[in-house]
Amino acid sequence: MTNAGLRRLVADSGEQRSWVSLRTDLVTALLGVWFGIGLMIDAWAHTNLTELETFFTPWHAAFYSGFAAVSGWIIWQVWRNVRTGRQGLAAVPMGYLAGLVAIPAFAAFGLVDMIWHTVLGIETSIDILFSPSHLGLIVTMMLIITTPLRSAWTAPDVGERPTLGRLLPALVGLAFATTLVSLFLSYGDALQYGPMGIVQAFSDVEQGPSADRLAAAMVISNVVTLAPVLLLVRRWRLPFGSVTLMYAVGVLMPGAQTAFENLPILLTFVVAGLVSDLLIRWLRPSGARRGAYWAFAGLSAFATWSLYLAVASVTAGRLPDVPELWTGAPIVAGLLGLALGALFLPNALVTAEAGAERA
Structure with missing residues (x-):
């Protein structure tokens, strides 16, 4: 040519x-x-x-x-x-x-x-x-x-x-993009921990950096998994099953990296996606409903990481020895989720739907 x-x-x-x-x-x-x-x-x-x-x-x-x-x-x-x-x-x-x-x-x-x-x-x-x-x-x-x-x-x-x-198609594309982020942050991926590893890490704050590493990994994974969901919730009223689908895709990368040896933790995140879908149905968060959006962000993160520690403890057969860690970590996750919600939606959006409701 x-x-x-x-x-x-x-x-x-x-x-x-x-x-x-x-x-x-x-x-x-x-x-x-x-x-x-x-x-x-x-x-x-x-x-x-x-x-x-x-x-x-x-x-x-x-x-x-x-x-x-x-x-x-x-x-x-x-x-x-x-x-x-x-x-x-x-x-x-x-x-x-x-x-x-x-x-x-x-x-x-x-x-x-x-x-x-x-x-x-x-x-x-x-x-x-x-x-x-x-x-x-x-x-x-x-x-x-x-x-x-x-x-x-x-x-x-x-x-x-x-x-x-x-x-x-949009959900699948964003979910796989999220797995790419989790792959390149896998040195801080809490989904790669097994139940016993979680319990042991939160059982000893004196010997070694295990507790520090798990706490940091939970923060990183909380942001990586929740941020894409908040992006979508800000744009659309997500249909039921959306978050479950995204979290089901999201566990594939850490599963592949660990040869799915930590299956209980991976399945926990799928359940956490279902809980988030139920929260969306209950709270109806959207860009026009800032309070509901913030509440969803905080409660979704709190529920996800509460389930994470609960399933790890049940599977391992005991609670971590440091109560401040296993009780406080989900609260930290919820507060971080709330902060992300405020960052993604500092002010309610005026949409055509919201305008029609006010009229």
């Missing part, structure tokens, strides 16, 4: 950008699941197979094939519009631009990652979470797999009270 032809192709033809269908977003989300599970398999291999010595592994094949699949699909959505005469930004569906731009960036970081591993070897410890090539991959991957969320954010058919089916 000549330079003149390329310029004609990228020049904006001026049409208003359109939204894709729910089916298209759903396919994007499902291919993003392939992409995300490929990363989970690779994370499991790096954590459990210390003899890795090459970039070319079945785990990388699962990961990069997922990238190829979801990238090809996104590019196809743009090409379909180009074939109808649209050019430039007019050819890119709403919500798909960031993902489209991230595709070549991800490929570039993938090439850098291959060179990095070839020259410096394969990381099998905490250093894997600070590799510049890995950080580039994870940021661009997040932009790609959250495409359905951006697509739904302003889609005219979603509305303030979407159904679970309509919001499913």
